[in-house]
Amino acid sequence: MKRRSYITDLTDAEFACLTPHLPPPKARGRPWRHRPREILDAIFYVVRTGCQWRLLPNEFPPWSTVYWWFRRWRLDGTWERIHTALREQLRTWVGRDPQPSAAIIDSQSVKTTSVGGVRGYDGAKKLSGRKRHLLVDTQGLVLKARVHAADIQDRAAVSVLLDGAADMFPRVEMVWADQGYTGSGRAWIEEHLGWRVEVVRHLPPPRGEWIPLGTGDDPRPFAWRRLPPERTGFRGVLPRRWVGERTFGWLGQSRRLSKEYERLCSTSEALIYVTMSRVMLRRLARI
Numbered sequence: 001m002k003r004r005s006y007i008t009d010l011t012d013a014e015f016a017c018l019t020p021h022l023p024p025p026k027a028r029g030r031p032w033r034h035r036p037r038e039i040l041d042a043i044f045y046v047v048r049t050g051c052q053w054r055l056l057p058n059e060f061p062p063w064s065t066v067y068w069w070f071r072r073w074r075l076d077g078t079w080e081r082i083h084t085a086l087r088e089q090l091r092t093w094v095g096r097d098p099q100p101s102a103a104i105i106d107s108q109s110v111k112t113t114s115v116g117g118v119r120g121y122d123g124a125k126k127l128s129g130r131k132r133h134l135l136v137d138t139q140g141l142v143l144k145a146r147v148h149a150a151d152i153q154d155r156a157a158v159s160v161l162l163d164g165a166a167d168m169f170p171r172v173e174m175v176w177a178d179q180g181y182t183g184s185g186r187a188w189i190e191e192h193l194g195w196r197v198e199v200v201r202h203l204p205p206p207r208g209e210w211i212p213l214g215t216g217d218d219p220r221p222f223a224w225r226r227l228p229p230e231r232t233g234f235r236g237v238l239p240r241r242w243v244g245e246r247t248f249g250w251l252g253q254s255r256r257l258s259k260e261y262e263r264l265c266s267t268s269e270a271l272i273y274v275t276m277s278r279v280m281l282r283r284l285a286r287i
Contacts (some may be wrong), residue, residue: 009041013285017089018277021082027104034061038114042066046087047274050255074270083273087141087281093287100137100173105181106244107163109150110260116262120151130260132248132272133161135175139279140239140247143169145272147265154178155185159192166193176200176240199225200241205230251275 010018015037023035042060046053056063073079073224088098110123112129121128131152135144146161158181165172174196175189186197208226212219251257262268 006045007043008045010037010044010200011285014281015040017086017281017284018082021085023076034065035078035223038168039066041071043070043274044278046253047256047271047278050258070270076267079184079270079273079277083277083280086277087137087143088283089259090141090284091137091139092282093284094154097171099169100143100145102138102174102176103143103169103170103172104136104138104176104240104244105158106134106136106178106241106248107154107157107180108134110257112260114221115165115261115263117260118149118265119260120149125150130265132251132268134247134272135161135165135243136244136247138243141252142247142272142276143254145269147260147268149274154180155183155188158185158188162189162193176196178241178246197254198240200238202238250279 002179011085018040025032026109035211038061042056043066045051045060047064053063053067056066062067062107076148083152091098109127109131110129112119119129122131129150130147131150131208133146133148133154134276136142137277144165146157146163148160149155152160172193172195176198177200178187179199179201181189181197189195189197206227208224211221211225213220213223214220251272254271256271257268257275260268262271
């Protein structure tokens with residue numbers, strides 16, 4: 001009997017967009033017992049709902065089979081290859097070159113759980129966990145993702161994220177970043193990649209103003225008047241930087257990424273590619 005569908009299941013149009021990028025079955029060996037679409041539906045269910053692998057509903061294939069396929073595609077780079085192919089296809093659909101010419105770099109600190117694995121304390125965000133480092137294009141689509149301990153500063157993690165990025169994205173000439181990448185981080189990008197770096201920051205708040213005390217045509221003398229401190233909080237959207245923040249918002253819709261539940265950083269990176277692939281499939285299915 002056919003099971004009832006979940007909202008995380010692939011539609012026919014979405015699966016048709018994904019089929020050309022799936023690895024074909026081997027000519028030899030035992031035939032697959034479960035269809036690739038059933039495996040993918042189960043993986044997308046775990047990522048979106050945040051449930052444990054062992055708590056997959058019984059309508060899906062056995063959790064061990066689903067996890068085996070997820071792990072296999074993580075180890076052989078299938079998830080990243082699927083993500084790259086879908087990104088280039090989506091960029092072509094919106095009228096852009098498959099290879100970007102500019103990018104935005106940003107990071108997000110996330111708490112870890114008791115599962116274990118690498119972690120560190122981020123003094124700026126006051127949390128113990130990991131950092132998700134993303135390089136995205138101007139549309140917010142992920143170009144490269146790395147997960148590492150949160151105690152590594154952004155400028156120090158630039159080489160971890162962007163190692164080999166010049167060969168992967170030969171058209172990129174400029175990257176936007178925040179103030180955390182000034183100094184050695186900016187110098188590394190310009191020296192090793194040859195990209196131009198523009199640091200986007202808020203204007204410094206005014207601290208005071210000069211008040212003329214004179215009369216008539218001569219306003220002298222002047223007196224310095226200190227302005228009251230501005231209220232802290234949201235200071236508005238910064239150009240270009242909001243694109244990276246929106247990408248983190250897309251990732252936050254998947255509850256499996258609400259915290260770092262994974263023991264391995266490579267597993268977290270694969271989940272980022274899975275989440276973004278699902279986002280792009282929804283868009284490509286509308287073509």
